[in-house]
Structures are given as structure tokens and as C-alpha cells.
Amino acid sequence: MIFDQARWTDDDGERYEPLLSEKRSREVEPSDDDPLPDDLTRESLELPDASEPELARHYTRLSEMNYGVESGPFPLGSCTMKYNPKFTEDIAADPAGHVHPDRPDGSVQGVLELQYRLQDYLGRIGGMDAVTLQPPAGAAGEFAGILVAKAYHESRDDDRSEVVIPDSAHGTNFASAAMAGYDVVNLPSGDDGRVNLEALEAALSEETAALMLTNPNTLGLFERDIERIAELVHDVGGLLYYDGANLNALLGRVRPGDMGFDVMHYNVHKTFATPHGGGGPGAGPVGVVEELREFLPDPHVRAVEDDDADGGTRYETYTPERSVGKVHGYQGNWLVLEKAYAYIARLGDPGLADASAKAVLNANYLAEQVEYETPFGPFHHEFVASAGEQDAADAAKRMLDYGVHPPTTKWPEIVSEALMTEPTEVESRRTLDQLADAFNAVHAEDDETLEAAPERTAARRIDQVTAAREPRLSWQALDREE
Amino acid sequence: MRSDERGSPFAPHTAEETEAMLDAVGVADEEALFDVPDAVRFDGEFGIEPRSERAVREEVGATLARNEDLTEFLGRGHYAHYVPSMVAHLSDRSEFLTSYTQYQPEVAQGFLQALFEYQSMLVELTGLPVANCSMYDAATALGEAATLASRVRQTTGTRVLVPEHLQEGRRAVLENYITGSDLTVESYPMADGNADLDALAEQVDDETVLLYAENPTVRGCIEESLADLGTLADEHEALFTLGSDPVALSVLEAPAEVGADVVVGDCSLGLPTAYGMGLGLFACREEFLRQVPGRLVGASEDDAGRRAYTLTLQTREQHIRRERATSNICTNQAWVALRAAMHVASLGPGGLRELANDCVRYARDLAAELDDVVGLRAPVHDRHHLREFTVRTDQPAGAVAADLAAEGFAVHTLDDHLLQVCVTDANADATDDLVAAFEEVAR
Numbered sequence: 001m002i003f004d005q006a007r008w009t010d011d012d013g014e015r016y017e018p019l020l021s022e023k024r025s026r027e028v029e030p031s032d033d034d035p036l037p038d039d040l041t042r043e044s045l046e047l048p049d050a051s052e053p054e055l056a057r058h059y060t061r062l063s064e065m066n067y068g069v070e071s072g073p074f075p076l077g078s079c080t081m082k083y084n085p086k087f088t089e090d091i092a093a094d095p096a097g098h099v100h101p102d103r104p105d106g107s108v109q110g111v112l113e114l115q116y117r118l119q120d121y122l123g124r125i126g127g128m129d130a131v132t133l134q135p136p137a138g139a140a141g142e143f144a145g146i147l148v149a150k151a152y153h154e155s156r157d158d159d160r161s162e163v164v165i166p167d168s169a170h171g172t173n174f175a176s177a178a179m180a181g182y183d184v185v186n187l188p189s190g191d192d193g194r195v196n197l198e199a200l201e202a203a204l205s206e207e208t209a210a211l212m213l214t215n216p217n218t219l220g221l222f223e224r225d226i227e228r229i230a231e232l233v234h235d236v237g238g239l240l241y242y243d244g245a246n247l248n249a250l251l252g253r254v255r256p257g258d259m260g261f262d263v264m265h266y267n268v269h270k271t272f273a274t275p276h277g278g279g280g281p282g283a284g285p286v287g288v289v290e291e292l293r294e295f296l297p298d299p300h301v302r303a304v305e306d307d308d309a310d311g312g313t314r315y316e317t318y319t320p321e322r323s324v325g326k327v328h329g330y331q332g333n334w335l336v337l338e339k340a341y342a343y344i345a346r347l348g349d350p351g352l353a354d355a356s357a358k359a360v361l362n363a364n365y366l367a368e369q370v371e372y373e374t375p376f377g378p379f380h381h382e383f384v385a386s387a388g389e390q391d392a393a394d395a396a397k398r399m400l401d402y403g404v405h406p407p408t409t410k411w412p413e414i415v416s417e418a419l420m421t422e423p424t425e426v427e428s429r430r431t432l433d434q435l436a437d438a439f440n441a442v443h444a445e446d447d448e449t450l451e452a453a454p455e456r457t458a459a460r461r462i463d464q465v466t467a468a469r470e471p472r473l474s475w476q477a478l479d480r481e482e
Numbered sequence: 483m484r485s486d487e488r489g490s491p492f493a494p495h496t497a498e499e500t501e502a503m504l505d506a507v508g509v510a511d512e513e514a515l516f517d518v519p520d521a522v523r524f525d526g527e528f529g530i531e532p533r534s535e536r537a538v539r540e541e542v543g544a545t546l547a548r549n550e551d552l553t554e555f556l557g558r559g560h561y562a563h564y565v566p567s568m569v570a571h572l573s574d575r576s577e578f579l580t581s582y583t584q585y586q587p588e589v590a591q592g593f594l595q596a597l598f599e600y601q602s603m604l605v606e607l608t609g610l611p612v613a614n615c616s617m618y619d620a621a622t623a624l625g626e627a628a629t630l631a632s633r634v635r636q637t638t639g640t641r642v643l644v645p646e647h648l649q650e651g652r653r654a655v656l657e658n659y660i661t662g663s664d665l666t667v668e669s670y671p672m673a674d675g676n677a678d679l680d681a682l683a684e685q686v687d688d689e690t691v692l693l694y695a696e697n698p699t700v701r702g703c704i705e706e707s708l709a710d711l712g713t714l715a716d717e718h719e720a721l722f723t724l725g726s727d728p729v730a731l732s733v734l735e736a737p738a739e740v741g742a743d744v745v746v747g748d749c750s751l752g753l754p755t756a757y758g759m760g761l762g763l764f765a766c767r768e769e770f771l772r773q774v775p776g777r778l779v780g781a782s783e784d785d786a787g788r789r790a791y792t793l794t795l796q797t798r799e800q801h802i803r804r805e806r807a808t809s810n811i812c813t814n815q816a817w818v819a820l821r822a823a824m825h826v827a828s829l830g831p832g833g834l835r836e837l838a839n840d841c842v843r844y845a846r847d848l849a850a851e852l853d854d855v856v857g858l859r860a861p862v863h864d865r866h867h868l869r870e871f872t873v874r875t876d877q878p879a880g881a882v883a884a885d886l887a888a889e890g891f892a893v894h895t896l897d898d899h900l901l902q903v904c905v906t907d908a909n910a911d912a913t914d915d916l917v918a919a920f921e922e923v924a925r
Contacts, residue, residue, distance in 0.1 A: 005589065016788060017592075020599050020827055028831040034733070035842040036866055040704055042736045047606055047831040048599075052568055055827055059572040059596070066592030068580035076582055083492050084580050087535045093570070096546035100556040101758030103892055110548035111757055124528040136618040136759075137813040139800070147658060175800035175810035179629075181662035184805040222517045252524065259522045269813065273492070277817025278593040279583035279777065280616065281759065298654070325658050329621030329651035329748075330560065330758020342542060347490055348532025354489020357512040361495075364515055365503045378517045400589055408585070411801075428494040429503055452785075457588040459790035467782035467794040471771060473612055474602040478781055478789075 002072035002403035002434060005065060006456040015458045017061045020048035021475040065458035066278075067405055073427050073435050075366075077382045077408035077420025078170065078218055080248050080270035085346065088274070088339035097338055101330035105316045111334070112315035115301045118341040119285075122266055125344075125352065126244070127257025128287030131266075132296045134332040138245060141265030141284025142176035142212070144297055147324040148263055148288060149210045149239045150180055151295040155322060158237065160209035166195060168219060168412040170245055173212045182209060189414050193219045193376040195229055204236045214243035215259065216250070216380040218412050218420065220363060230260025239263060239292075244284075247271045248424065249360055249381035252353030256287075263288045268340035275339075283336040298323040299331070356381075358425035362432060366423050369436035371443045375415060382422035384415045385439075392417040394450035395442050397461060401454045402438035552892045553912045557870040557904025558700055559620060559649040560758055561750040563729065563837065564907050569752060569824045578820060583777075583813070587792040588784075594791035597816065598779045600823040607731040608745045609738025610765040614776035616815040617762030620725060621652040623746035624694065625659025626764065626775040626809055630744065631692040631721040632663045633773050633808070639689040642667045643720075645677060649700050652725075665691065675703035675863030675872075679710055690718050696725035697734055701902065702845060702870030703863050704734065712741025727751075727763070728826060730868055733838040743767050752821030761818040772798060775809030777816075837907060841869045844905040844913070849873075851917045852903070857924040862900065870904035872896065875924060885923035891916050 009015050026049035030041055050058065067074070074081035091097075099108050119131040135141035146163065153160050163177035166187045174184050185203050190196030194217065204211070211233045215223045223229060233240050242256040242264030248271045256264045268274050269282035276282070288296065299317035306314040347355065359381045367374045372385035385407075387395045396406030396419070407421040419439075423432060442450070454460065472478055495503075500512075509515055533541065554562065573579065577592065584590035597615040604613035617623040628642050642660070644653065646669040656667055670685050671678040677695055686693060693715040697705040705711075708724070715722035724742040726734065727750045737745045749761035766774060772795065780794035800807035826834060845867040852860040852873055861871035875882050876899070883895045891912075894902035905913060 003589075014788070017595065019595070019602075021602065026831050028835055030733075034839055035846065036704070036733060036839075040706065040735060040866060041733050042731075042739070045606065045732055045831045045835060047603060047834065048827050049830040049832070050827060052828065055568065055824070056572060059824065060575070062592035062596050063572075063575040063577040064592065065590075065595070066577040066581055067586070067589035068577045070576040070580050074582065076585070079582055081580075081582055085492060085535075087539060089574065089579075091539060091542050094543060094546060095754070096543070096549055097757070098754040099549060099757055100554045100562070100755045100892070101560055102556050102558060102894060103552070103554070104887065107550040107552055107887065107892065108757075109550075110546035113545050113548060114542065121528070121530055124530065127524070136622075136815075137811070139810040139812045140618065140622075143658075143810060147661065150661075171799070171801035171804050171807070172810050172812050174804035175807040178805035178807075179659070179662045179810055224517065224519055227519070227521060250518075252528070253516050254518050254522050255524050258524055275579045275817070276582045276813070277579055278581045278590075278597075278820065279816035280814040281618075281818055282813040326621070326651055326654035327658055328758070329619045329649065329655055329760075333618075333759045334757035335753075335759050338542070342538050344530060345533050345538045345541065346535060348530045349528050350488060351490040351532050352528065352530070354493060357515075358490065358493040358495055358500075360515045361500065361503055361507070361512055364507045364509075368507055378515070380515075380517065396586065397588065400586065405589065406586060425490060425493040429499045454588050458591040459588045459788065460785035462587050462784050462790045462792045463782045464792060464794070467780040467792050468797070471778070471794060472781040473598075473778055473794075474605040475599070476602060476605050477611070 003067060004403055004456050005458045017058065019475050020050060020058060023054060024048060024050045072404055073423065073431050074405045075407050075421045075423045075435060076405065077422045078245055080422060080424055082273045082424045083426040084273050084275040085343065088342045091342045092335040092338050109315055112301050114338065114341055116303055116315050118337055119301060121344050122285055123287055125251065126264055126266065126287045127255030128264060129290040130293040130296060131285050131287045132300055133285045133337050134297045134328050135284035135286055136328050136333045137280060137282040138265055138267040138284040139172040139176055140327050141286050142172055143179055144327045145241055145263045145265055145286045146176055146180040146210065148292050148295045149241065151322060151324050152292055153209055160207050162207040163209055164203045164211045166213065168217050168414055169212060169214065170243060173243060193221050193414060194223050195225065197225060197228060200229060200232055204232055204238065206236060208236050208238035210239045210241045212241040212243060214246050216246050219376050219384050220379040220382040221376055222380055226259045245270060246381060249356055251356040253356060257289065263292060268336060272340040272343045274336045281333040281336050283333045294321040295324055296320045297326055355425045362423040362425060362427055366421065366432050366436060370439040372419060372439060382420060385419040385421060386415050387417035387419055390417060390450060392419055398442045398445060398450045398453035399438050401456045402441060404435055404438045552887065552890055553909055554892045555903045555905060555909060555916060556892055556894060558894060558902065559748055560755060560760065561869060562755045562906055562908035563751060565752060565754060565825060566828045568828055569821050572824060573817065573821045579817065584793055591791060594779050596820050596823055598781065598791050600819045601779060603823060603826050604763060604765050607728055608765040609736040610745060611768045612771055612774060613765040614774055615779055616819040617764050617776055618815060619760045619762045620746055620748040621655035623762035623764045624652050625656050627723045627744045627746050628656060628660050628665055628692055629663055630770060630773055632665055634770055635691050637719065639691045640665050641690045642692045643670050643686060643690055644694045645670060645672055645696065647672050647700050675699055675701050675865045676705050676707065677711060679707050683714060686714055686718050686720065688718050690720040692721045692723055694723045694725065698730055698868045701863060701872050702867045703865040704868060708735055708740035716741055729838045732834040749822045751825040753818055761815045761822055773808055776811045776814055841906055844910050845869055845871055848905050848913050852920060855920050855924055858920060869906055870902060873901040873903055875899050875901060877924060882923055886919055889919040889922065891919055
């Protein structure tokens, strides 16, 4: 047992924390001292009104009802839930970096220099010639990258309407391509779980603006035919887009640029260990080859030699010549980028290469230990096991009772009842053995046991159907029912 | 213990463990695990030197020290408000900070409840019944409002109308978000810092799918004809979308009361100014529920009959609907939303309103003082202001701003003779110094 929420209960033996609104609320109305006239102001405002000690306990209790990377292993496939080093939090907390985005460049040379260096580091790691830091998440990076591809084609008076995407791709690929105005062409996987070259040839045409691919793919398999894939895409005049979600498997071994990719995004909250924060903020920098540099979002940071500046280099923002414009109101999630810079600087060449080595070793070691069938292979950073006759979602709920976070379930659909598992490099052999024990204990159990799970969590199995059928999305909605 | 005593400091493997694991897998070394053709193998170096934790901290600290120490009187959508210490300490608890999207709600009740509370606070502040649990920022939220409008409108139409005075990034992002639709963006004129209602009435027609207004406007003016704008939009079945922020919403007319269909904005609470990193708000009417972008937390019950929370209505989202999803947003700003909720809770309704009212007084008083300075007129617009206002200069505005920077103050330059100044609780104690600096440079 690694993590057990059943140990914690309140005075009544309940694993429950009241809503703030149930603790203490207050309605405040305008007073005669208010500086604005009545016709411009609201009549009243009611919000929770708890004291600081009450709030401290509230949020501490809520944190105890939540599972993070430091609670235990978090082998959620395709999400790369790594340990997030502490020192990067101190760096992001430094008020020297807390500046307003509208400051003139000359007064924020520190911020711009770090951004420039991060652009440079990411370019080297990805084999890309230029990198923009603006997109505030991976999906925003996909959108920016596809806009760049679109602008490139349009600059050549080449009107293309389609983006090809394998069926195993992340759902965001499809949505991002659609947002950019493209029709999506679905590419079915081959029998070995990889891109089928014949199917690819059939999907490609003069209408193909890009192929969006992650490599290794979501089954943890390296697309060995990547050179041929790149050739086919380039032959029809399309661009090759790299979804960086699985980059953690390749650091120092292969670079997307060297595989023929023209544009890519990086998920710094995955590969570069910035905290996921319960679903953001992330950051999704985009790298491109030289030909696409002029289309990058506005602004981009560059270095200018300047004898007057400290160290002879000045950093400035500029608008690339044929920029696609903006995908974020300002310059993305700066504090997240600062943490990513610090992480990369800490690891350097040997640390980055070792991170991938251990991530791949851990995935293969764990795949070896679990008794569920693991089709395909050999695996890189993650593997997809099949729960077989079991329901993968039920198996996952039961794993919670063994104190571990379960894998991603039921996706990709190529494997029936998929358990998509990515342990990352930060787990020790001992933890992997504990994880395998949990997998194997669940593997041996009957459906009745699985369906009754979980028991040792803050909440028992939650009724998802009612939540969607009768949506109650606020405490006001709960109050109306009573 | 280090990974083989040389590699990643965050991989726990000893050399012995690595050997044993390689044996178990049945390969000779780690390189054999990489199923990569030789032709694409990278055998070079990135050229990135590893550094100690201490060295990285010192390096970043020394680099950030190159930032000039300016007192910022900057706003235009991104605002500095003091963030109570409690917010950082509690949000930094690792169970929150290092958790993922709540795909297993039974072990994520804490974050889900906090996000449910965040949504509820927005429901109270906007009066609209549905709020999602975050967008990236105001600009992307506005973009999502436009694509929502194109999906929900019963009749055809392509026009999105936005104020001519709009933060530049918001317009630019909006233009990109509508790439995949047939929408077009047009500006409507402003009159003395507010929407020019007469001109707008001429401009809006049945082809208009969305009418966007802000309160306060980007120049800090409080919009005085919100209800009329709402009626105008309603007459043409256009979605009335209002941009605001929680501090402003705590005192200004409630959006639902003036007919708003959607509210977007930047939160401006919970985080310091972070070079533009923020939190986008999105709230709307109930009838758009199944078209809302982003994640929603709902209340349900668990098997024991207790109230429990879960992400819900995921059939709208990209991992299920793929190219037919309402939006591509996946990772959002959840942790910032948590911080914003903590900040609002720590202020309480009284504290939040006091903060907003203080910002009205600060702006009013500072504008009056600057108006007394030779060579300046402020506020330019004869309106009530919240946090910020514009200043007309006799001297070229760019030169005045540069001279102020030399004195240690940052303000916005809008055009040849127009500056903008923003004052909040974060810089209110420096206004006397700012006025003195203006007296030096504005004449």
C-alpha cells in the first residue's frame, strides 16, 4: 500500500470536506461610501467568508484527498508524470521574474535572455532551427504549428485542405487541425501498431498540408520507417509535424529534425518536468526548420550584438516577417518556461540522455513484470497492456485500492481494454515491483471485486452518468435542488 | 543515490539496479532498448553543460538581475494585485501541484472540489449559471467565445464586432481562433472611452453573431450603457459577450443583469504579474452547456451515496470528439484557477469589493493629481475609471514615457500624445513619486 486515503477521516468518520459556501458565506451590499454611482454597480455579492485558519484547513484537507506524483507512482500513459524538482519552484517564485508583459524590451533583458537561451536549448534538443515559446499548452502548440504550416503553404500560393492523422494520435491533433480549418484524414494503424506505408500512400495527396505524427507512438512503438514516411509526405509537398508528447523516450538518441520533421511542439510539463498542476499551466513551445522561421508567432526573441550592453549582447522581441500572429494574449506561460529552463540546465547532456535511458528501461522492465498481455513491442517509454476479459476501467479502479495511480485506460483503441502504462525514469526498481504487484493482484481478481472498487479512496466509485445527465456545476445548482 | 552516479539526478537507479533490470529485460545495455534505425540516430551532443542545483539558481538569479528595477504603472488587461502568502503556501502542496488532470476522480476529490468552488465563485460574480474551470487567458477565451457563437447561432452570419480600443493580443488571438470558421472580425467605434452606441446600432445587423464589449474597457473606463448593448445584441440574436475580471465584477453591474450571454476575461488574482501568464475566464448561459469549451467539474454521488465531484460532459472534448470537439483545449490553467479561488476566498466578499473600490479611488485620485501637472490632462475620458486611465501630454508621449523610465517608472504609450497609467493596491504607495516624476518630465 503506497497511498491510502481511507486513513484520513473527519470527526464523523467521513472522508468528506464541506464546500466553502457551506462553512461560512456573507452577502455584501453597496454602502454610501462606495465611490461609484448605483446605476453602474451591482446590488449585492455573496461569497464564502472564512477566516485564514479555516481556509488553511480546508485546502489542506482537500490536498489530502488528492493524488500527485509525490503521493506515489503515476504511470499514466502519454502523460509523462515525472517527479518535479523543488528548486525550480524557488526560481519561479523570484520576484525579479515577475514583470509586466508590456514592459519595454530594454527593461526586461533578464527575462528575454532566459527565453532566448531556452529557445536555443529546445532547438538543439529537437534538432530544430528556431523555437517559439508562446503557446501556453501542448494543444496550443499544435494549433500554432499547424497555423505555421498553413501560412507556409499559403505563401507559396499552394492551397491545401487536408491534414493526415493516425488513429492512435492524441485527440488534440484532430481538434487542432480542425481549428486551423483543415479536413482530417484518418490513417488506420497497421497490424504491427505502426504506420502502414500503403495506407499512408493512399491517404496522401496534393491536398495534404501535413502529417501529424508522434514517434514513438502512443503504443510506445518507434516508427522505424520514419525516413520513408518523411519522404512520402515531402514528395506530395506536405510538411511533417511532430507531436512532442512522447519526446521523453528519445532525448539524446534521435532528434525530430533529424528524422525529417519540419515542425514540432514540446510539452515542457512532460519532458522537462514542470508540474502539471492538476491540468495546467503547461507550455507548448514550437520548433521549426529554417524555412518556416519567418512564420513563427509574434513576438519572437532574438539576440543582437551590442557593444553598449552588459556582455555585449542585447535581446529583443520582433515580429517574424510573415508571422502567423498570436495564439496567446502575451508570451505564454512564462513561469512554466522558467522552470523548464532550470530543469534542462540542471540535467545537461548526460542527464537528458540518462532520463530517456531510464524511462525506456523502466517501461520495458515493468512490461516484463506484469501478467497482463502486452502485445506489440519492443517498447520505448510506455507500453499498452490488454486487460483481456476484464474491463480496463474497472481494473484501474481496483488498482487505486492497492495504493497506486492506474494507467490510462481504453486508449488507444487498437488494443482492446487498453492499459497504457508509462512509469517514467523517476521510479525505482522497488517501486516498479510494487506497481507490478498491484497490476498482478488485480489481474488475478474476479469481475465482482473489480466492479466494487475502489474502497480505500476519498470517494467510492462515482456515478458519471448522472453527473452528465443532470449537470450540477456550482454550489448554486446544489442549493437550488435543496 | 544517483542514476548510475552520473546521469539524471532524478532517476533513482544505482548501477547494480540498472544491471539487474537490464538482465530481467534481457538486453546487454540501455542502448539496445532503443529501437531506432542507425540512419536517424543522433550521435552528437546538445552542448548543454549540466550544472548543480545551486549553480542553476545563481545563474538564473544573476540573469534576472539584468531586468531593470522599475515601478510598474502598467495594466491593459494584466494587473498586479497583492497575493496573500496563504495562496502560495497552500497551492504549493505537492498533492495539488504535482497532480494531473482528474481522470481518476476517486483519488482527485480535493482538486475537483476546489475547481467546483472556483466555478461557483464565477457563477456568483457573473450571474451566469455555467463557468468552466479555466482557459489560458482572456484572449483565448474571447477566441473560444467567437467559435461558440458560430456553433450555437440558429441563423447564418459571420460578423464578430469588437471595440476599436481592444488589447492588441486579444484581437490577434481572436483572428487566429476563427481560422477554421467563416467568421470575420470588425471594429466598432468608441466614444469618449465607451462604446459608441449610435454608431454601433448602425453597424450591427442580422449577420452579426457576436458583439463584444468590455467593462471596464481597456482604457479603464466603466462602460455606462451595458444594458443597451445587451438589448442591441439581443435584437439581432447576436451573442453578447462581456470582457471583465473578478475584481471589477465584484462591484460593477452583474453581467447576467445586463443581458450577457458569455463572460470572458483575465482573472488577475492568484498570481503575480508573470510576463503575461494568467488565467482565462469563461462563463455562459445554460443553453450553451453542451457547446462550452474546456473542462467542467460536476457534482454527483459515489457508491456510498456521498456527494462527489468529477469531470463531466467530456463528450464535448477532443479526446472523445476529436475533430468535432468544441475546442482543442486539454491542459488548461487548473492550478492558477485553484490559486484564484484561494485568493478570492481569502479576501471574502467584503475584501474583494474593498479592493475594487480602492482601485476606483486610486485611479480617480491619481488622475486628478496628474491633471494638475503642467503639460498633462487626465483622465482623458470623462468617465468613471477602475484601476487605469489615459493621460494627454503636451510633449511627445514616447519621450515622456522614456524619461519616466529613466526615473524608474513604467507607463504605457498609446499614441503620439497619449499615455496610460494603471494603479492598484500593488503600486498605490508609489503614486506621489510618480506624480513628482511627471512634474519633472512632462512640462
